[in-house]
Amino acid sequence: MGYSLNFSVVWRNFDKLWGGLALSLELAVISLAIGIAIGLVLAVIYVSGGRFTRMAIAVYVEAFRNTPLILLVYLVFYGLPQIVDIRYDATTSFVATLSIYAGAYLVEVFRSGLEAIPQGQIDAGRAIGLTPLQRLAYVRLPAMVRISLPALSNTFISLFKDTSIASVIAVPELTWGAQWINLNTFRIVEAYLVATAMYLVTGYVMLFGLRLVERRFQVARNA
Amino acid sequence: MHEPLLTIRDLKKSFGRTEVLKSIDLDVGRGEVVAVIGPSGSGKTTLLRCINFLETYDGGSVRIDGAEVGYTEGRKRRGERALARMRAETGMVFQSFNLFPHLTAAQNVMLGLTKVRRKTKAEAREIAGHWLGRVGLGHKAEALPSELSGGQQQRVGIARAVAMEPKILLLDEITSALDPELVGEVLEVVRGLAAEGMTMLMVTHEIAFARDASSRIVFMADGTIAAEGPPVELIASAEANPRLFSFLARFRASHF
Amino acid sequence: MLDAMIYALPFLMEGLWITVLVSLLTVSISLVAGLVLGCALIYGPLPLRLFTRLFSDTIRGIPILVLIFFVYYGFPAIGVDFDSFWAAVTALTLFKTAQVIEYVRGAVESIPRGQSEAGMAIGLTFSERLTSVIFPQALRRFLPPWINGVTDAVKGSALVSLLGVTDLMHAINQVIGRTYEAMPLYVLGAFIYFVINFSLSTLSRRLERRLSHVQA
Numbered sequence: 001m002g003y004s005l006n007f008s009v010v011w012r013n014f015d016k017l018w019g020g021l022a023l024s025l026e027l028a029v030i031s032l033a034i035g036i037a038i039g040l041v042l043a044v045i046y047v048s049g050g051r052f053t054r055m056a057i058a059v060y061v062e063a064f065r066n067t068p069l070i071l072l073v074y075l076v077f078y079g080l081p082q083i084v085d086i087r088y089d090a091t092t093s094f095v096a097t098l099s100i101y102a103g104a105y106l107v108e109v110f111r112s113g114l115e116a117i118p119q120g121q122i123d124a125g126r127a128i129g130l131t132p133l134q135r136l137a138y139v140r141l142p143a144m145v146r147i148s149l150p151a152l153s154n155t156f157i158s159l160f161k162d163t164s165i166a167s168v169i170a171v172p173e174l175t176w177g178a179q180w181i182n183l184n185t186f187r188i189v190e191a192y193l194v195a196t197a198m199y200l201v202t203g204y205v206m207l208f209g210l211r212l213v214e215r216r217f218q219v220a221r222n223a
Numbered sequence: 224m225h226e227p228l229l230t231i232r233d234l235k236k237s238f239g240r241t242e243v244l245k246s247i248d249l250d251v252g253r254g255e256v257v258a259v260i261g262p263s264g265s266g267k268t269t270l271l272r273c274i275n276f277l278e279t280y281d282g283g284s285v286r287i288d289g290a291e292v293g294y295t296e297g298r299k300r301r302g303e304r305a306l307a308r309m310r311a312e313t314g315m316v317f318q319s320f321n322l323f324p325h326l327t328a329a330q331n332v333m334l335g336l337t338k339v340r341r342k343t344k345a346e347a348r349e350i351a352g353h354w355l356g357r358v359g360l361g362h363k364a365e366a367l368p369s370e371l372s373g374g375q376q377q378r379v380g381i382a383r384a385v386a387m388e389p390k391i392l393l394l395d396e397i398t399s400a401l402d403p404e405l406v407g408e409v410l411e412v413v414r415g416l417a418a419e420g421m422t423m424l425m426v427t428h429e430i431a432f433a434r435d436a437s438s439r440i441v442f443m444a445d446g447t448i449a450a451e452g453p454p455v456e457l458i459a460s461a462e463a464n465p466r467l468f469s470f471l472a473r474f475r476a477s478h479f
Numbered sequence: 480m481l482d483a484m485i486y487a488l489p490f491l492m493e494g495l496w497i498t499v500l501v502s503l504l505t506v507s508i509s510l511v512a513g514l515v516l517g518c519a520l521i522y523g524p525l526p527l528r529l530f531t532r533l534f535s536d537t538i539r540g541i542p543i544l545v546l547i548f549f550v551y552y553g554f555p556a557i558g559v560d561f562d563s564f565w566a567a568v569t570a571l572t573l574f575k576t577a578q579v580i581e582y583v584r585g586a587v588e589s590i591p592r593g594q595s596e597a598g599m600a601i602g603l604t605f606s607e608r609l610t611s612v613i614f615p616q617a618l619r620r621f622l623p624p625w626i627n628g629v630t631d632a633v634k635g636s637a638l639v640s641l642l643g644v645t646d647l648m649h650a651i652n653q654v655i656g657r658t659y660e661a662m663p664l665y666v667l668g669a670f671i672y673f674v675i676n677f678s679l680s681t682l683s684r685r686l687e688r689r690l691s692h693v694q695a
Contacts, residue, residue: 066630066676067669068637071648075665078655083662164542168641175545188552196549200540277596303604311602321597325615334611335601387601 009185010194017191020177021198027095027173028160034099035159036152039106044136046107047114057107064104070165073097077169094166098159105155113148114140149217153210157203164199174198226289227252228422229274229391233283236269243269245446246283251391254420258433258454261443262470267426270443271393274424275313276306287312287390311339314384318396320376322368328355328379329364332386340387354382358412374405381412385421392416394425410436430474434458442467483660484667487651494650495671501564501636501646505571506629512572513579520580521587531580538577543635546570551642567639575632582628586621587613623687630676637672647671 010017046057064072077093080086088096117140125139167176178195182188227250236244243266251257259267272278274285276293279300285292292309295301301309322331332351336342342350355364358378360371368376377397384392394413398406410432417423417436427433433440434454442450442457444466450457461468520531538546550573551566561569590613598608640649651668655661 062677062680063669063673066634066673066680068634068648068672070637070640071651071665071669071672074652075662075669079662079665082660161540161542164544165638167544175542175548178545178548182552189556192545192549192553196541196545199542199545200537203540204536275600277599307599307602307604307607310599313600315597315600317593317597317600319593321591321593323594323597323612323616325619335603338607338611339602383597383601 005190005193006187007190007194009187010181010190013181013185014194016172016177016180017174017195017198020172020174020195021202023091023171024160024163024166024173025202027091027098027163027166027171028156030095031098031102031159032156034095035102035106035155038099038103039110042103042107043110043114046111061104061107064101065108069097069101069162070168072101073165073169090166090169090171094163094169094171098162098166101162102155102159105158106152109148109151109155110144113144113151116147117143146217149214153207153214156210157207160203160206161199228255228288229424230286230289231270231274231283232286234270234273234280234285235282236266236273236278236280243446244273244280247446247448249441249448251422251424254422255439256417256421256423256437257425257439257441258437259424259426259441259443260428260430260433260470261449265443266446267443268395271315271395271424271426274391274393275310275315277315307339311335311387312390314387314389314392316377316380316384316392316394316397318399320368320373320380320400322376322379322383324368327365327367328360328371328382331368331379332383335383335387350386351382354386355379357415358382359408372405373401374408377401377405377409378412381409381416385416391422391424394423394427396426396428398427398429430471442470444470481663483654483658483663486658487654487664487667490650490654491647491668491671494645494647497645498633498636498647501568501571501639501644502629502632504568505575505632505636508568508572509575509579509632510625512576514583516576517580517583517587520584535577535580538573539581543571543574544638544641546574547638547642563639563642563644567636567642567644571632571635571639574635575628578628578631579625582621582624583617585624586617589620590616619690623683623690626686627680627683630679633672633676633679 042057042060046054049057073094076097077090081088121139121143122135125135130138163173164175166173167179170176172180174195178188178191181191185191229249229251231247231249234244234247234249235242247266247270249257249270259270261267269278273280274287274292276285279293284294287309290309292313293301293306300306322328323334326334329348329351332354333344333347336347336350337344340347352361352364355361358381360375360378360382363371363375363379368379371379377400380397397413398409401409406429410429413423413425413432414436425433425437437454439451440454440457441448450460450464450467452460457467458471461471516531516534519527520535521528523531541549547567547570550570551563554561554566554569594612594616595608598612603611636646637648639646640652643649645653647668651664655664658664
């Protein structure tokens with residue numbers, strides 16, 4: 001025992017944690033946005049595509065869902081520049097990795113959302129003479145968004161937590177901030193206590209916010 | 224004059240602020256078949272569920288063979304084991320069958336026999352075979368509920384209840400969830416049990432069946448027993464009872 | 480490229496063994512703890528229910544990486560000292576336990592109320608209803624997500640490399656440190672993880688399809 005908590009050094013370096021949290025959120029939001037784009041496009045292609053396209057998309061999805069994120073982060077940051085001529089900083093590299101990783105999860109979310117739409121709704125769209133593209137835009141996508149919203153919120157929270165892995169390539173997000181305080185002050189317990197509390201509070205505030213949005217959405221849709 | 228089998232006195236039950244049962248008194252004698260009818264929300268199903276304590280009640284008493292079901296004499300809730308033993312004295316058939324989906328028809332019947340009645344597997348299997356035969360499903364003993372039609376499932380439900388040799392059988396709208404063409408086969412089984420002297424209390428919407436198969440009809444409205452009597456007399460008295468009349472009037476004449 | 484892979488393979492196999500060991504320990508301890516706490520969450524007295532809910536929500540709200548550091552650096556400060564291997568196993572087990580609690584809750588709550596009532600009606604006691612009626616049915620709903628969730632333990636185990644535990648991930652980085660051939664090794668490592676996890680998730684999907692037939 002004999003360890004007495006002393007938070008003063010943490011408060012003195014709080015900007016590292018605060019800035020880290022901001023970057024964590026930024027990483028999560030950008031990756032979610034790119035992931036949604038990837039997921040949407042591939043999900044639509046998947047449900048209307050042929051055997052070969054489906055297969056190719058399934059390979060992408062399974063490959064990324066079944067590999068540890070930390071390995072993908074290393075692979076993209078350290079491995080990829082060795083064999084192709086690209087250069088990027090750690091943050092860009094991480095955003096790219098997390099986006100593709102998120103995309104693999106979101107394809108599944110959107111695909112099952114699209115497949116959960118009752119055939120009757122699509123038939124109704126057909127009956128009033130909508131073209132396939134119009135049916136997609138006015139019937140299938142809006143219905144899919146409603147179905148997928150809870151899973152989308154969960155993915156966002158997961159991505160926010162996953163940003164902690166960016167610390168392994170020294171992206172200055174929240175976990176890195178805690179590590180920085182540790183290296184410079186050796187108050188490691190305090191640093192992680194505060195960082196953990198920040199993850200928890202932010203995560204749950206986001207969760208409650210998103211649940212509220214979902215509920216508003218449901219009411220508006222059902223009315 | 225011997226005691227009625229089931230004695231309900233001043234039974235009261237509320238869900239929050241709504242009084243579902245307002246001082247119910249009801250006796251059911253041995254071998255009697257009593258049908259409970261009434262509009263939905265009148266408290267029929269709640270009454271039935273209080274009798275085997277699937278629902279707790281706020282006041283009054285429910286006795287089977289003189290013994291209070293859910294509470295000890297000091298109105299303390301019975302312990303888990305004692306309560307289970309009391310419940311085994313009443314059989315219940317549910318509107319939605321509630322068969323155990325992971326067990327075959329025979330295993331559904333055997334579960335209570337082995338766990339509660341402490342029969343050996345072999346004895347239980349024999350009893351299950353007997354009762355499945357009685358409900359016309361001897362050949363479906365090894366079928367899972369998902370492989371049976373609604374009517375067949377409900378007949379297994381009846382076999383499961385009567386195999387326990389309950390003192391009284393409670394039937395809760397047992398044909399309401401069935402397609403019309405499957406109702407007959409289930410009612411036929413109930414008719415057979417009645418003929419053999421099984422004591423039954425059944426909540427039902429089948430007025431014609433209630434009239435033909437029961438010795439007494441109880442009409443419930445707004446948590447009270449609004450009228451009761453032998454079927455023919457009760458139906459004849461409807462003209463003098465506006466609530467009963469308007470309830471019965473919804474059934475087409477062909478039901479009678 | 481192939482040379483690098485062949486050179487690395489024996490090292491990777493040693494690492495893989497640690498990955499498997501960490502995953503097995505995590506999965507089996509969390510299964511027991513999660514089943515017990517899951518039942519506590521559903522059937523326990525109110526204080527126990529609140530404690531379990533708080534435990535699960537807190538653990539699930541913390542990134543695994545942070546949880547691992549927290550246990551490794553934080554526990555010695557309160558007098559609990561363990562080496563990096565057991566710190567890693569403890570942290571991953573906490574994380575998995577919270578997951579298992581939620582699987583148990585989901586599985587048990589998916590059983591319709593009528594099942595319990597039918598059990599009561601034939602005179603089964605509470606514990607008899609659990610063992611004969613609820614658990615056999617809940618098991619079918621628990622197994623597919625649980626097996627699929629084992630992949631999370633395997634993926635999470637790659638983070639123990641950050642504590643210096645020589646698992647597959649760490650072995651890969653060590654070999655890269657000697658050969659400077661990053662890409663082939665990362666690809667090889669990814670492939671090994673993929674084979675393990677894809678087998679698990681495929682098994683989970685198969686099982687789910689099989690069991691949904693029985694359930695109806």
